[in-house]
Amino acid sequence: MTLPAFTPEPRLLIDGKLVESSDGSTFDNVNPATEEVLGQVANGTKADMQRAIGAARRAFDEGVWATDRAFRRRCLEQLQTALESEREQLRAELVAEAGTPVALTYAAQLDWPLADALTWPAAMIDEFEWERELPDGNLMGRAKRAVRKEPIGAIGAVVPWNFPFEVTVNKLGPILAMGNTVVLKPAPDTPWNATRLGRLIAEHTEIPAGVVNVVASADHLVGEELTLDPRIDLISFTGSTTTGKRIMERGAATLKRVFLELGGKSAMIVCDDADFAAVLPGAGIACMHAGQGCALQTRILLPRSRYAEGVEILTQVVAGIPYGDPTDLGTLSGPQVSALQRDRVQAHIDRAIADGARLVVGGGRPAHLTRGWFIEPTLFVDVDNSSALAQQEVFGPVLAVIPYDDDADAVRIANDSPYGLSGGVYSASTERALRLAGQIRTGSIGVNGGLWYGADAPYGGYRSSGIGRQNGIEGLEMYTETKLLGWPA
Structure with a gap:
């Protein structure tokens, strides 16, 4: 453009x-x-x-x-x-x-x-x-x-x-x-x-x-x-x-x-009754603007009963995220704002690998972009919520997938964070999603993709x-x- x-x-x-x-x-x-x-x-x-x-x-x-x-x-x-x-x-x-x-x-x-x-x-x-x-x-x-x-x-x-x-x-x-x-x-x-x-x-x-x-x-x-x-x-x-x-x-x-x-480390809770094919492509939004957004849902919580299915879809989603030239209307993920920020994000990625998280997409600087402070859209799975990757704000295009057992476990994991800025809950039942949203300790939360943004909407966080x-x-x-x-x- x-x-x-x-x-x-x-x-x-x-x-x-x-x-x-x-x-x-x-x-x-x-x-x-x-x-x-x-x-x-x-x-x-x-x-x-x-x-x-x-x-x-x-x-x-x-x-x-x-x-x-x-x-x-x-x-x-x-x-x-x-x-x-x-x-x-x-x-x-x-x-x-x-x-x-x-x-x-x-x-x-x-x-x-x-x-x-x-x-x-x-x-x-x-x-x-x-x-x-x-x-x-x-x-x-x-x-x-x-x-x-x-x-x-x-x-x-x-x-x-x-x-x-x-x-x-x-x-x-x-x-x-x-x-x-x-x-x-x-x-x-x-x-x-x-x-x-x-x-x-x-x-x-x-x-x-x-x-x-x-x-x-x-x-x-x-x-x-x-x-x-x-x-x-x-x-x-x-x-x-x-x-x-x-x-x-x-x-x-x-x-x-x-x-x-x-800061934030928002969780996206995907319930076991959700339409994975419709919901999980939205997880890629966490790589928008190279992940440089405090409310982005970078912890993806999937039920163990459908975990492999969810990981397969997310792998395709993150691998297909368009990144690179920010003047291209099709680009979702541009550069990090500075060399310093790029190096910080890379250090988070390197530590996650060392801590045992499984890297399935991305993980570094794209070879074809020799100029600019870019990091590939990156997906880690089998992430322990107590790890640095799950607890610290990366502020880069890096998603962490975490398995959970049931609704109570999903709420526990979502709230097991020093942050409490935003998040999302997805379920075929709006009533169920609203019930879970009410238990998440964050200042804002989207239910089934609902957007709360606006000048009339009070935005901020807990903790x-x-x-x-x-x-x-x-x-x-x-x-x-x-x-x-x-x-x-």
């Missing part, structure tokens, strides 16, 4: 102005499918981040953003229009810098979030329950009482590289709709979609200076300034569990509030998969403070 040419934005957005880094430095943005340098972006410094934090704090404390709801809605609608006007350039840019298969940009990578990530929160500004009355109190004379929701303040938003635009707009929508200001720190692997958004804000909206700041940097410690600075009231982070724990630890000194959407929810009413409330008022009746 021929994608349109696009002009990237190399500058940062700080206090309403598009600027170079304070020391003039830049870093390369590299195409993971070709290993070619696409271009440069300003390499933000700690001084740049401090300026951005100061701007966000002033815009919240001194401006009208926190109080003028109609103005906020108008600005979000302006940003929506601006993004839609550059949809195709953004599509091409995402394929180039994230290595995402272009087909995925017509779904969760671009078009799905563009449809409602800003529009739904904007509409909810008028519908959200900003204040509710409580019954009169009578402890020391009759008193009127009310509960009021207010914006938190200045937010630090840290975004990963796997679905960068999707995560960014699903943070910005609720953060801004609720009246907060924000400093956005994109991942260094995928900075351009964020700096493009910064340019659109500066040139095509009335969003006041300092309300949104975008600071790209190759130095992860620049982003850590958000966690350390007491002027930031909350960190909204999507990424690895290891980094999420560090954010909690570093933010403890200022009692920083956090929203953390972290090591995070704290809080993104999107939905719960996601709006994540970015508010609660004030209780009482006054004489």
Whole structure:
């Protein structure tokens, strides 16, 4: 597929102005499918981040953003229009810098979030329950009482590289709709979609200076300034569990509030009454975008009574997954985002082999792709759920097939994980599938292929998969403070 040419934005957005880094430095943005340098972006410094934090704090404390709801809605609608006007350039840019298969940009990578990530929160500004009355109190004379929701303040938003635009707009929508200001720190692997958004804000909206700041940097410690600075009231982070724990630890000194959407090791439970021929081809979705998705169902749980049948089908499915050039509409699995990520995935594969899992498809770098950070779609069977392959997030196109005895055993295995982000249950009986889904300790779960995604749908996880929810009413409330008022009746 021929994608349109696009002009990237190399500058940062700080206090309403598009600027170079304070020391003039830049870093390369590299195409993971070709290993070619696409271009440069300003390499933000700690001084740049401090300026951005100061701007966000002033815009919240001194401006009208926190109080003028109609103005906020108008600005979000302006940003929506601006993004839609550059949809195709953004599509091409995402394929180039994230290595995402272009087909995925017509779904969760671009078009799905563009449809409602800003529009739904904007509409909810008028519908959200900003204040509710409580019954009169009578402890020391009759008193009127009310509960009021207010914006938190200045937010630090840290975004990963796997679905960068999707995560960014699903943070910005609720953060801004609720009246907060924000400093956005994109991942260094995928900075351009964020700096493009910064340019659109500066040139095509009335969003006041300092309300949104975008600071790209190759130095992860620049982003850590958000966690350390007491002027930031909350960190909204999507990424690895290891980094999420560090954010909690570093933010403890200022009692920083956090929203953390972290890793996953989701289970796909296929019941013994399921139509294997219809259901199991869907397991290949776990290799979508080279397996670089936190909610992907990478543990496939098959009943022992039909295990050999299931393995045979899955072997054909994974062997037939189209992978390679992300600009090809037929590609499901593109490159890993970096050489470092490719090597991490390969290390997981090598360890699984050493631990005794049976490799039946893939297992390494494809010989015919001499450029780009690719890993073959890979299938392991006879996996022990206590192994590293089953317990650790690989974040690559690697599926682990695990046998189970009965429904109770399937639930036990699914819940025997440090994570609890998502999953799926498949059965000829919807009632049975719903019953099992209710026993799985995850923040989201699909039943017989049902999709829960949307700006109105609260997404997040249990245990090591995070704290809080993104999107939905719960996601709006994540970015508010609660004030209780009482006054004489």
